[in-house]
Amino acid sequence: MQVPAGATLAVLGRNGAGKSTLLRILATLLRxxxxxxxxxxxxxxxxxxxxxxxxxxxxHEPLLYRDLSGRENLGYHARLHGVPPARVExxxxxxxxxxxxxxxxxxxxxxxxxxxxxxxxxxxxPSVLLLDEPLANxxxxxxxxxxxxxxxxxxxxxxITSHDPRAALAEADLVLGLAGGRAAFxxxxxxxxxxxxxRLYA
Amino acid sequence: xxxxxxxxxxxxxxxxxxAVLRKDLLLELRGFDTLPAMVLFAIVTFVIFxxxxxxxxxxxxxxxxxxxxxxxxxxxxxxxxxxVAEREQGGFxxxxxxxxxxxxxxxxxxxxxxxxxxxxELIAVPAFALLLLGPSLGPPLPGLIAVLALGxxxxxxxxxxxxxxxxxxxxxxxxxxxxxxxxxxxxxIAVARGTGPLLAAHxxxxxxxxxxAILALYDVVFALLSYAVFDFLLED
Numbered sequence: 510m511q512v513p514a515g516a517t518l519a520v521l522g523r524n525g526a527g528k529s530t531l532l533r534i535l536a537t538l539l540r541x542x543x544x545x546x547x548x549x550x551x552x553x554x555x556x557x558x559x560x561x562x563x564x565x566x567x568x569h570e571p572l573l574y575r576d577l578s579g580r581e582n583l584g585y586h587a588r589l590h591g592v593p594p595a596r597v598e599x600x601x602x603x604x605x606x607x608x609x610x611x612x613x614x615x616x617x618x619x620x621x622x623x624x625x626x627x628x629x630x631x632x633x634x635p636s637v638l639l640l641d642e643p644l645a646n647x648x649x650x651x652x653x654x655x656x657x658x659x660x661x662x663x664x665x666x667x668x669i670t671s672h673d674p675r676a677a678l679a680e681a682d683l684v685l686g687l688a689g690g691r692a693a694f695x696x697x698x699x700x701x702x703x704x705x706x707x708r709l710y711a
Numbered sequence: 712x713x714x715x716x717x718x719x720x721x722x723x724x725x726x727x728x729x730a731v732l733r734k735d736l737l738l739e740l741r742g743f744d745t746l747p748a749m750v751l752f753a754i755v756t757f758v759i760f761x762x763x764x765x766x767x768x769x770x771x772x773x774x775x776x777x778x779x780x781x782x783x784x785x786x787x788x789x790x791x792x793x794x795v796a797e798r799e800q801g802g803f804x805x806x807x808x809x810x811x812x813x814x815x816x817x818x819x820x821x822x823x824x825x826x827x828x829x830x831x832e833l834i835a836v837p838a839f840a841l842l843l844l845g846p847s848l849g850p851p852l853p854g855l856i857a858v859l860a861l862g863x864x865x866x867x868x869x870x871x872x873x874x875x876x877x878x879x880x881x882x883x884x885x886x887x888x889x890x891x892x893x894x895x896x897x898x899x900i901a902v903a904r905g906t907g908p909l910l911a912a913h914x915x916x917x918x919x920x921x922x923x924a925i926l927a928l929y930d931v932v933f934a935l936l937s938y939a940v941f942d943f944l945l946e947d
Contacts, residue, residue: 523923536808537808538804538807540946542756558810561807561808561810561811564808566804566808568801568804570800570801570804572801572802572805573797573800573801574734574738574802575740575799576738576741576742577737585730588727588729588730589727589805590809590810591722591810630783667911691888
């Protein structure tokens, strides 16, 4: 299967179906045992180095140090990605965290940490977003805040995993159903068989 | 480096290592998770030796052995904790997602461990002189600093390598010493033999050249070896 540039692939499946593993393979963090994976035209894992820095991964873990502040965390990631410090302030504004940016991450609520994680994901202006339950812990206001960064309006190529099929289908241009680590179906969202989706979660 | 090329926006190895080192020092300053434990362990061990040996003072090779072994075991505490934040808080993934030379992580972690050891020795060596050492520490101090610095390089390089292996396992507190101590044994011997004459009652002010050379060679060999294999340790 192929995901065209700027399109959104929604990956559905129950716990343990392989959604997060697929994202980690696409993010170059895991090697596939079989099959071929190409991201941004580069075959993985052989040319993983060529796509690192062009991928934004929002995983279950926020990838933030608990004893550092949001600003320090983003500053660290900015240095790793060769991003100018001014971009950190821009991102803190975009996720509405400038006022709490100097508090240690461990003192922040889960929703605030998720907002910082969204900021970390888009800090280096990636071309591809890999989003694992991206709206977890976010209230409606925060969801609206991060929508221009990681939502459809971002215009970026996205791979989204979700436990909520309805929300995922609303976002998707293409849907992949996973069961036991294998593709159960691949189709356009308006052609997805509701019974097949139900079977995924049965 | 294998599989690691630089993209246009890649910050470069030394700049990346600087970023990781700065972050590690900041984390230590915030949490004080490692250094106080190392220092406390060393001082308590000196006190135990003070009573255990039932001697008011020690000198020469005996003193060198006590000092070296204590510093080595205190270093193991730091080695065990070196990658814990990366493992538990996603630091490995964050680093691996960036377009950076992975060897920068080795350089940064080894530099952080070297600094921790230097601070440990700044406190532990005077405490050792106060609690156990017979001869004055003044005359042999430059030689002692040189030998300990070379020993610290060995501890930092091998410790980083061992810690990167151990942190991937469940029994990291056990795996670290099991792999690390045998690898560090030659360095332990060289440091102990190098400092023995310095801590003798009427010893020379300079460390024996042979042991200093062995230690320096050991540092270079393991630094190159660590640089060569570290990339592969970070693979899934």
